[in-house]
Amino acid sequence: MTVIGPAAIGTFSGTARLFGAGNFTGQLIADDRGTVRLNGSAQRLTSIDGAPNIVDSLGEIIVSPLFDVGPPAQSVIRDTQAAHFARVLLTNDSILNGSIQCSGAGDAFLDPTVIRLPGSDVTGCEHGSVR
Numbered sequence: 001m002t003v004i005g006p007a008a009i010g011t012f013s014g015t016a017r018l019f020g021a022g023n024f025t026g027q028l029i030a031d032d033r034g035t036v037r038l039n040g041s042a043q044r045l046t047s048i049d050g051a052p053n054i055v056d057s058l059g060e061i062i063v064s065p066l067f068d069v070g071p072p073a074q075s076v077i078r079d080t081q082a083a084h085f086a087r088v089l090l091t092n093d094s095i096l097n098g099s100i101q102c103s104g105a106g107d108a109f110l111d112p113t114v115i116r117l118p119g120s121d122v123t124g125c126e127h128g129s130v131r
Contacts, residue, residue, distance in 0.1 A: 010031075026046070055087065090114045102126075110127075
């Protein structure tokens with residue numbers, strides 16, 4: 001799936017889910033208590049202009065594999081900025097291929113099974129650097 005603008009937007013307490021979407025391009029935006037979920041979906045580019053994913057104002061992005069298929073489909077997330085009590089959660093062998101930057105009490109949680117590709121990092125997040 002190739003998207004020039006945002007691939008998924010979760011806002012105003014709503015949820016957007018890319019479920020088994022495979023490879024996709026486009027930015028993820030979770031704002032104002034909204035949620036974006038990746039299940040078996042691999043982000044290849046955030047956007048044509050390189051803008052990162054945005055998680056803001058208590059929003060969250062949740063990244064996890066899709067286990068209901070054989071073999072399980074991994075999920076990949078690229079560059080992401082989290083701010084204002086927002087959070088990014090990566091679980092169960094998900095892949096980080098970029099950076100997560102936190103500010104304004106934004107946070108990232110990566111469980112120990114998360115795969116960080118070379119050059120990937122987590123900065124400014126209280127929990128993101130725990131491995």
